[in-house]
Amino acid sequence: MVLRVLRLPTGKIAFAILLVIAALALFGPLLAFQDPLEGGAGILAGPSGAHPLGTDYLGRDVLSRLLAGSRISVLGAAQVTLVAMVVGVIPGILSVYLGSVFEWLTLRLADTLIALPFLVFAVAVTALLGNGIPQAMFTVGIMVSPLFYRVTRAATLAVARSPYVEAAIVSGATIGWVVRKHVWVKVLPPIAVALAHTAGVGFVVVSSLTFLGIGVQPPAPTWGGVLAADLGYLSFRPWAPLLPTALIMATVWACNLLADAIRDVSGEGGKALITAKGVRA
Amino acid sequence: MSLQLTDVHISAGDREFVHGVSFDLPAGGVVGIVGESGSGKTLTCRAALGILPPGFTVSSGTVSLGGRDTATLSTREWTALRGSTISAVFQDPASYLNPSLTVGSQVAEVLQVKLRLRRRAARDRAVELLDSVRLPDVYRRYPHELSGGMLQRALIATAIAAGPRVLIADEATTALDVTVQSEILDLLADLRDSTGLALVVVSHDLAVVAQLCDEVLVMRDGAVVEQGPVSDVLYAPRHEYTRLLIDEHESYGLDRFLSLDGAALEGAVLEGAVRERAPLEGADHGAAR
Amino acid sequence: MVLRVDGLEVRYGKLHALRGASLSVAPGETVGVIGETGSGKSTLARAVLGLVPASAGQIVVDGTDVTGLNTRQWRAFRRRGVVQYVFQDPLRSLDPDLTIASSLTEPLRIQGVSFAEAASRARELLKRVSLGPELLDRLPGELSGGQRQRVAVARALIVEPRLVLLDEPVSALDSSNRVRVLELLKQLRDAGTSLLFISHDLGSVAGVADRVAVLYRGEIVEQGPVRDVISRPTHPYTKLLVGSAPTLRSAAADRAARASLRALLTSEGAVS
Ligand SMILES: Nc1ncnc2c1ncn2[C@@H]1O[C@H](COP(=O)(O)OP(=O)(O)O)[C@@H](O)[C@H]1O
Ligand SMILES: Nc1ncnc2c1ncn2[C@@H]1O[C@H](COP(=O)(O)OP(=O)(O)O)[C@@H](O)[C@H]1O
Ligand SMILES: [Mg+2]
Numbered sequence: 068m069v070l071r072v073l074r075l076p077t078g079k080i081a082f083a084i085l086l087v088i089a090a091l092a093l094f095g096p097l098l099a100f101q102d103p104l105e106g107g108a109g110i111l112a113g114p115s116g117a118h119p120l121g122t123d124y125l126g127r128d129v130l131s132r133l134l135a136g137s138r139i140s141v142l143g144a145a146q147v148t149l150v151a152m153v154v155g156v157i158p159g160i161l162s163v164y165l166g167s168v169f170e171w172l173t174l175r176l177a178d179t180l181i182a183l184p185f186l187v188f189a190v191a192v193t194a195l196l197g198n199g200i201p202q203a204m205f206t207v208g209i210m211v212s213p214l215f216y217r218v219t220r221a222a223t224l225a226v227a228r229s230p231y232v233e234a235a236i237v238s239g240a241t242i243g244w245v246v247r248k249h250v251w252v253k254v255l256p257p258i259a260v261a262l263a264h265t266a267g268v269g270f271v272v273v274s275s276l277t278f279l280g281i282g283v284q285p286p287a288p289t290w291g292g293v294l295a296a297d298l299g300y301l302s303f304r305p306w307a308p309l310l311p312t313a314l315i316m317a318t319v320w321a322c323n324l325l326a327d328a329i330r331d332v333s334g335e336g337g338k339a340l341i342t343a344k345g346v347r348a
Numbered sequence: 349m350s351l352q353l354t355d356v357h358i359s360a361g362d363r364e365f366v367h368g369v370s371f372d373l374p375a376g377g378v379v380g381i382v383g384e385s386g387s388g389k390t391l392t393c394r395a396a397l398g399i400l401p402p403g404f405t406v407s408s409g410t411v412s413l414g415g416r417d418t419a420t421l422s423t424r425e426w427t428a429l430r431g432s433t434i435s436a437v438f439q440d441p442a443s444y445l446n447p448s449l450t451v452g453s454q455v456a457e458v459l460q461v462k463l464r465l466r467r468r469a470a471r472d473r474a475v476e477l478l479d480s481v482r483l484p485d486v487y488r489r490y491p492h493e494l495s496g497g498m499l500q501r502a503l504i505a506t507a508i509a510a511g512p513r514v515l516i517a518d519e520a521t522t523a524l525d526v527t528v529q530s531e532i533l534d535l536l537a538d539l540r541d542s543t544g545l546a547l548v549v550v551s552h553d554l555a556v557v558a559q560l561c562d563e564v565l566v567m568r569d570g571a572v573v574e575q576g577p578v579s580d581v582l583y584a585p586r587h588e589y590t591r592l593l594i595d596e597h598e599s600y601g602l603d604r605f606l607s608l609d610g611a612a613l614e615g616a617v618l619e620g621a622v623r624e625r626a627p628l629e630g631a632d633h634g635a636a637r
Numbered sequence: 638m639v640l641r642v643d644g645l646e647v648r649y650g651k652l653h654a655l656r657g658a659s660l661s662v663a664p665g666e667t668v669g670v671i672g673e674t675g676s677g678k679s680t681l682a683r684a685v686l687g688l689v690p691a692s693a694g695q696i697v698v699d700g701t702d703v704t705g706l707n708t709r710q711w712r713a714f715r716r717r718g719v720v721q722y723v724f725q726d727p728l729r730s731l732d733p734d735l736t737i738a739s740s741l742t743e744p745l746r747i748q749g750v751s752f753a754e755a756a757s758r759a760r761e762l763l764k765r766v767s768l769g770p771e772l773l774d775r776l777p778g779e780l781s782g783g784q785r786q787r788v789a790v791a792r793a794l795i796v797e798p799r800l801v802l803l804d805e806p807v808s809a810l811d812s813s814n815r816v817r818v819l820e821l822l823k824q825l826r827d828a829g830t831s832l833l834f835i836s837h838d839l840g841s842v843a844g845v846a847d848r849v850a851v852l853y854r855g856e857i858v859e860q861g862p863v864r865d866v867i868s869r870p871t872h873p874y875t876k877l878l879v880g881s882a883p884t885l886r887s888a889a890a891d892r893a894a895r896a897s898l899r900a901l902l903t904s905e906g907a908v909s
């Protein structure tokens with residue numbers, strides 16, 4: 068699967084971008100040549116030799132902040148996605164197979180999560196688990212998990228009712244067998260599409276939480292935080308939001324490309340499910 | 349002549365798909381076309397209706413409708429003729445009805461457009477038409493509330509709404525239960541008897557066609573391999589493929605349990621067909637394409 | 638008896654899909670079940686396979702009373718490969734993402750047979766349904782409808798079941814493919830496999846079955862040797878079935894008879 072994705076041009080581009088982003092996440096904080104927290108002489112300065120991207124409203128070097136923030140941003144988004152997948156995908160598949168009680172419970176839970184006011188929940192959880200990035204991202208992951216739950220459930224349901232799955236069951240297949248042999252390859256592409264979506268949401272959410280002081284404390288740099296700060300001073304530095312936006316967008320775009328590539332190499336069954344309603348649910 | 353095809357060839361690009369089909373269909377007459385899937389039955393029907401798929405053309409031969417060569421018709425004239433002179437029903441009735449409108453309103457719409465009836469008159473006539481296809485209470489029902497057989501009858505009502513002289517039924521009963529199929533075929537026969545409607549009945553099943561038709565064309569790979577009056581084709585088939593079709597019925601159909609009135613069906617002809625099956629091995633293309 | 642169904646009732650919520658159907662299949666026997674769409678034919682087959690629960694009645698398959706089995710017992714029973722199922726729709730009965738080889742070998746693989754052994758069985762079975770081994774590496778999308786249905790039959794046969802349930806195996810096929818599958822079923826029958834052959838068309842069952850049961854609105858209204866049911870039908874629906882089957886002799890004279898049978902059936906339906 069991975070090899071087939073890499074053979075496609077879209078797959079190559081997506082991988083290249085994600086590789087750069089990953090490198091930024093790994094080495095970015097080391098590359099930050101100025102202390103991202105240290106205010107300097109001029110505030111809201113334009114680009115110069117010392118500050119290639121200028122300084123922010125506290126006089127901190129913007130480029131350094133972006134570089135230093137990349138690890139938190141990327142790891143944050145990755146964590147959101149991972150939590151959402153584990154909490155969404157597995158119950159999504161099992162809700163079809165584990166009987167009506169489990170199905171009812173998970174469905175209600177998903178509905179509740181969707182209905183819950185996001186910020187109230189986030190504040191409550193951070194109050195409970197402590198105010199830190201992992202806690203906040205965990206919360207966000209839980210909040211977006213209904214997307215994965217629904218996508219997976221819709222796809223699994225479509226597959227579970229198909230004659231070929233019944234044929235396997237009639238031959239004595241276990242649930243595990245059916246999921247491994249028939250369900251998995253078909254739910255993977257819709258999940259990949261949802262994944263790209265969530266990664267994007269993850270970036271944006273990390274920033275809005277930073278803004279509110281939940282999870283990430285304001286001095287700690289993130290891409291979203293830089294963007295939020297820039298947006299506050301548009302009249303002084305109108306071009307400033309471009310770079311953080313570009314970084315976020317490139318990542319989201321790469322994820323989308325990857326989703327497309329996965330869809331292109333996925334089999335008939337998976338393709339049919341992507342165009343089905345589930346993905347948009 | 350209501351509909352006349354003279355040596356019609358149908359091509360797309362430089363590939364020919366139908367290699368010469370001819371028949372004369374008088375008013376009240378019934379012509380049947382039999383053949384396995386992919387043999388060119390639908391293309392032939394579409395040529396008669398002037399709705400060949402993009403890229404396909406009648407590359408030689410003529411289709412004439414009510415004595416007029418249809419090659420001379422403008423698009424506008426064709427549109428006027430379709431429905432009011434020649435009309436058709438196909439295999440999948442559900443896809444030809446709008447799911448969000450009631451069945452009755454769709455029949456009435458045809459009447460308003462084609463016959464320029466006022467709304468009130470169109471509605472009354474639509475109710476009559478639905479009655480005539482034995483769907484008395486469906487005017488206000490939506491397509492999804494009807495069974496496959498009922499949908500097909502509703503579509504027949506729509507097709508005959510503007511009083512065409514020719515109705516083409518292309519595999520119109522293929523997807524239906526046998527009892528429902530006979531209901532549709534009986535309905536078509538009744539319509540022919542009562543209104544003189546001429547029919548083109550297309551099926552892959554020789555028996556379906558045989559019940560209704562005066563003349564049969566047996567098609568294979570785009571060519572007409574046998575053509576003639578039903579009784580000749582059934583009782584004295586000349587082409588091995590026709591014999592094979594008959595044999596299939598003889599060995600697997602109901603026929604051998606029922607007393608046959610045609611003695612010629614038994615015996616030598618069929619034995620021959622069984623033996624000649626071998627060369628036709630590998631004739632397995634079709635359905636999936 | 639390979640299969641004995643006694644007073645079987647199945648409900649889907651309010652809908653009473655089967656109302657006390659009884660039926661049996663002897664070893665080596667082929668029984669046809671005929672009925673219109675919605676009469677409960679698939680429900681009958683699915684109940685026998687444990688895919689829908691019975692609300693009353695008893696089902697005994699090859700000496701095992703399957704009526705009260707729990708999930709685990711069902712799985713153990715199914716792995717014995719006593720009974721297999723061929724679905725109506727050849728387009729959807731094979732996983733579009735699996736090669737023919739994987740689909741064919743699946744029942745054996747579930748039983749724990751090694752892939753190499755299962756693959757050689759698969760090759761034999763393809764031959765038995767007159768398909769070449771070159772199909773093994775193909776995907777279902779690359780096969781014609783008739784070929785797919787024969788693969789589906791081969792998959793059912795790979796575990797050498799005693800009973801095969803066939804749910805409208807030829808309804809979606811055109812006549813030459815239909816004959817091929819029917820011929821295949823005949824061979825199976827002659828080799829001693831019991832078949833329950835479900836169809837809406839008496840005609841396609843007549844050439845293969847020993848006995849037929851006519852299912853009408855969830856009840857078996859008539860049952861007997863093929864010849865008797867066809868030549869002396871008693872229930873109006875059976876009469877209509879016989880009168881509706883496309884036969885080669887001209888049926889113009891029967892039109893009126895069919896119309897009165899239909900009227901009779903609709904008036905009965907309105908009463909019950
Ligand atoms: N729209 C189309 N595009 C390409 N090929 C077509 C199209 N319609 C029909 N054909 C080809 O023309 C041949 C005859 O088709 P058709 O008339 O539909 O057969 P039938 O109705 O007898 O099953 C087939 O080989 C089919 O593949
Ligand atoms: N899963 C289901 N849920 C609810 N109703 C069903 C279900 N399956 C079948 N039915 C209904 O039960 C009746 C019998 O269906 P079925 O056994 O599929 O008939 P057949 O196979 O003879 O066409 C029909 O009215 C059908 O609509
Ligand atoms: Mg056609």
Ligand SMILES: [Mg+2]
Binds near residue numbers: 679804
């Ligand atoms: Mg069914």
